[in-house]
């Protein structure tokens with residue numbers, strides 16, 4: 001198979017940081033445009049939080065022998081509302097040149113296997129409404145909407 005998903009190694013860290021920082025703008029809402037540098041900083045904060053948690057699983061996808069994407073999965077952070085245990089996709093990204101070749105789908109499938117192996121009852125994630133690529137990927141993989149965050153700009157044209 002052209003895509004292989006494996007656990008991340010220490011030597012993958014530079015790849016993960018660089019792709020995470022480059023791709024993080026996709027998670028910013030069109031209602032709150034981010035200043036330059038903010039998405040990268042937001043990814044660094046998220047990654048630092050994830051790597052501090054026990055049970056975090058980081059997966060790397062190789063496509064045709066080259067690093068192509070990654071997924072960070074939390075397995076010890078319960079659902080905020082119910083406090084029930086879950087697996088949670090904290091972040092995933094695929095390199096621009098490797099997109100639309102099924103790499104994202106394979107990463108999600110591997111995350112699902114990790115959740116099942118731990119008998120976790122749900123695999124969850126958050127996605128920005130305007131991130132249509134990611135929403136289509138998740139919908140196609142069987143994810144359904146559970147809660148919706150709503151916001152109302154307080155000023156005309158507020159950003």
Ligand SMILES: CC(C)(COP(=O)(O)OP(=O)(O)OC[C@H]1O[C@@H](n2cnc3c(N)ncnc32)[C@H](O)[C@@H]1OP(=O)(O)O)[C@@H](O)C(=O)NCCC(=O)NCCS
Pocket residue numbers: 023024026027091092093094095098099100101102103104105106126127128131132133134136137138140
């Ligand atoms: C979202 C993302 C991870 C998808 O990765 P990918 O490897 O391109 O996805 P896949 O090739 O596995 O696509 C699987 C399915 O998702 C949907 N999809 C993916 N990209 C799409 C696009 N640009 N437009 C429409 N549908 C898309 C399609 O249904 C696709 O199946 P198909 O190609 O058979 O039609 C990638 O675009 C990315 O890294 N985006 C920036 C970071 C990001 O948004 N991360 C998610 C944060 S919540």
